[in-house]
Amino acid sequence: MSASAVAYFLTCISLAIIGFSVHLLLLRSTKQPVYLPLAGCLAAIAVLIAQPVVKALAPGLQVLFLLLALPALYLIPPCFWLYVQGITSSTRWRPGRVHLMHFALSGIGLVIVICALLLPGELRHAILVEGDETALTATSGLVRFTVYGLVITTFLMVLGWVLQAGFYVHAVFRRLHDYRVQLREVFASTEAQEGRWIVWLLLAVGGVWLITAGTLLYDNLVASVQTEAVIRHLVVLIMIWSVAIWGLRQKPGFEELYQSNHETQEVLKLITENKYQRSALNEQLANSIVGKLNHAMEHDRLFLDASLSLPKLAKHISRSAYHISQTLNETLGMNFFDYVNYYRVNAAKEQLQNTDNTVLDIAMDVGFNAKSSFYTAFKKATGVTPNQYRKESRAG
Incomplete structure (x- = not known):
């Protein structure tokens, strides 16, 4: 099988994955609009x-698809940004007029297409298809002027896309x-x-982009480089699959809060602002909540409940989620995550000393969802891994 045939086959697989995924995403978007972007x-x-x-x-559509590549290119960064914005939102995300500004550059690309x-x-x-620039010689001056104008504008738009992509990548990292x-x-x-996975994906895309840009520069300025088309299409397939x-x-991270009251969402809003300035929490109430x-x-x-959340804890002790968060941050000096994992790690230490259970069994038993998160929390608290702690505690 020739390289072009393999590349064609890989492209077909990529398009099939996209078609199937878009279908599923559109079905989901009826309940969760965040999947639309x-x-x-x-x-x-x-x-x-x-x-x-x-x-x-469909060779008759070649020109159209080549032209649509420009507005499509400008659609990718804002669409991915809106998706990230939606899954990280503390409230249910819905498309609105405020989001239209993100597609202004794609709209300009569409004007160029028209x-x-x-x-x-x-x-x-x-x-566009044959690359025959001599065809311009048989046209009028107005047509040549229009073509040159479109070519220059398109070139500038492609350069502008690099800035657009960089802006949205930075926004995604800050948002995450x-x-x-x-x-x-x-x-x-x-x-x-x-x-x-979003971080790893963006890093991978950035790496591929840098390699591609470097290859193009070397190809144009130094010597010709034969880039294997099969490798390019395989990388694209892997990224699309990912x-x-x-x-x-x-799923949206705060999905379980969508149907709850606004108290926990108010807590989230205060995380990046001046926290709790107008709170009525006094020292006596804070000490009561600590108890x-x-x-x-x-x-x-x-803490043994792997799905424990601030609203669940607030309901259990019959106190405001707002006041609990304030007490944890200002009185105890830790967030909810660290507070709960403090007790989980202590329970794990006890089991490591007194039982022969595996590290994974202990992690699950004390409330962790994954071995990796248990290792991270344990080493942060003790400075050693669970296995090292077990050896040291028994040796002593």
Whole structure:
């Protein structure tokens, strides 16, 4: 099988994955609109990679798909940003007019497409598909001026996309950082909500982009480089598969708060602001809450509940989630996540000393959802791994 045939086959698989994923995302979006931007992102990627398939199956659409590549390129960063914004929102995300500004540059790209479609069809095909610039010599000065204007504008738009992508990548990283801080104020286990795959995906895309840009520069300035098309299409397939799988698996981090009262959402709002300035919490009430919290952990052993959250704890001790969060942060000097895991680690230490249970069994028994999160919390608290702690405690 030739390299072009393999590349074509890989592109077909990528498009099939996108088609299936977009279908599922659109079905989900009827209940959770947050999946709409991700569907749009994948659809835009499909337009960008579809050229080999379009050339083979529908050559008459080649010019159209080549032209649509520009607005599609400008759709990907804002769509992915809106998806991240939605899954990290403390309230149910819905599309609105305020989001339209993110698609202004894509709209400009669409205007360029419309202008290009007004040119003679033979000229469009000669320039875009055949790469025959001599076709311009047989046209009027106005047509040549229009074509050169469109080419220059398109070139500037492609350069502008780099700035757009950089802006949204930075916004995504900042959003994820703030989001993880908020998660730890509400949940005792955050592995499923953190969305670490997004960070790894962006780093991978950035790495591929840098390699591609470096290859193009070297190819144009130094010497010709034969980039294997199969490798490029394989990398694209892996990335599309990753976005599809993890995007479908990822749920909004604060989904369980959507139907609750606004008290916990108010707590989240205060995390990045001046906290609790107008709170009525006094020292006596704070000490009372500390006593109830300690009783809930030491006697009721609520920390064993892997799904323990701030609203659950507030309901258990009959106190305001707002005041509990303030007490934890200002009186005890820790967030909800660290407070609960403090008791989990202490319970794990006891089992490591007195039982022969496996580390994984102990982690699950004391309330952790994953071995990795247990190791991280344990080493942060003790400075050693669970296995090292067991050896040292028994040796002493």
